[in-house]
Amino acid sequence: MGLGPFGRIPRRGLLRAGAVLAGAAFGMERSAAGEQDGEGAPSTGHGMAGRHGQNRVVGTVDADRNGFDPMEFLTEFDTGVVTTDPDGRQVREWTITAVDREVEIAPGVFFPAWTYNGRIPGPTLRCTEGERLRIRFLNAGSHPHTMHFHGIHSARMDGVPGAGEIGPGEAFTYEFAAEPYGCHLYHCHSIPLKRHIHKGLYGAFIVDPDPDRHPLSREDAAARKLGTPQNADWQELVMVMNGFDTNFDDENEFYAVNTIPFAYFDRPIRIDRSRPVRIYLINITEFDPINSLHVHANFFDYYDHGTTLTPTHRRIDTVMQCQAQRGIVELSFANHEPGLYMFHAHQTEFAELGWMSHFEVV
The missing domain is CATH 1.20.5 (Single alpha-helices involved in coiled-coils or other helix-helix interfaces)
Known part of the structure; x- marks a missing residue:
């Protein structure tokens, strides 16, 4: 040729x-x-x-075959199984399995992935500040893997080679206290790190503040804690920014939020304008130094890493994150007319290759 x-x-x-x-x-x-149609503008249906x-992209991804749907992932919080230890302390437990499997990441494009529980991202683990966490990790894959949690824990629980790395067929239990509160993540830390992350081994890890530990900011803490009346007022969404290098040349061919390019473009995220919106935003994109979020026609408050109850940035419409950086976005459409409002990465290439979405305010 x-x-x-x-x-x-x-x-x-x-x-x-x-x-x-x-x-x-x-x-x-x-x-x-x-x-x-006899109209001056194109008919879109949306x-x-x-x-x-x-x-x-042309066509649709088969969510049933994948075993996960990016629309459902937005609001799926895995709270594990709660028990009480002999000392009366609350313990929250999960079982996570590393699995090799093929994932359709764009219509007709299949990616040989390494996954947690068969999905990308892995399940969103959610707990409360101060709880004892116990994560039983099973490796059903073909390579050594770990679970490294961005949080506070001992060296023995760090999820790196020599401290929680397991080979195929092995198991390990991570155990530590849920500290600090905020929007965090977990990922594999085996070598080569860029390959283990890029292949799909990552997920969101959310630690809600315990209102009893924050008496001066009790209402703000309660609004973050899943299951409280204050939290029920919020529309909470998990958005993990990621990309995929389909030919393994260390450059991404697709970019997305929650894995599937343009997932929320044709199926906009419906927002009730009478209720505020909270987004747990995480960047785990490999091969690019930063990713970003830009919201059209609105501004938001941002909590870097989610470890404060007061915003670290107020009234911004764009935020940048390096890999593994994360934060909480809070915004309202209360004064907006109903309609479609775009949000996307403000790197043009990322948006054109899949990281392009809509809110549908109703």
């Missing part, structure tokens, strides 16, 4: 070109539909969706 006058085109360049061409074709198709941009 000849290279032509411009030499070899990298795969990412081909994908960009394909996205532009597919977008142009899709735009023409919609324009024709609009003309047939209100403003067609006007925001035309870069798309």
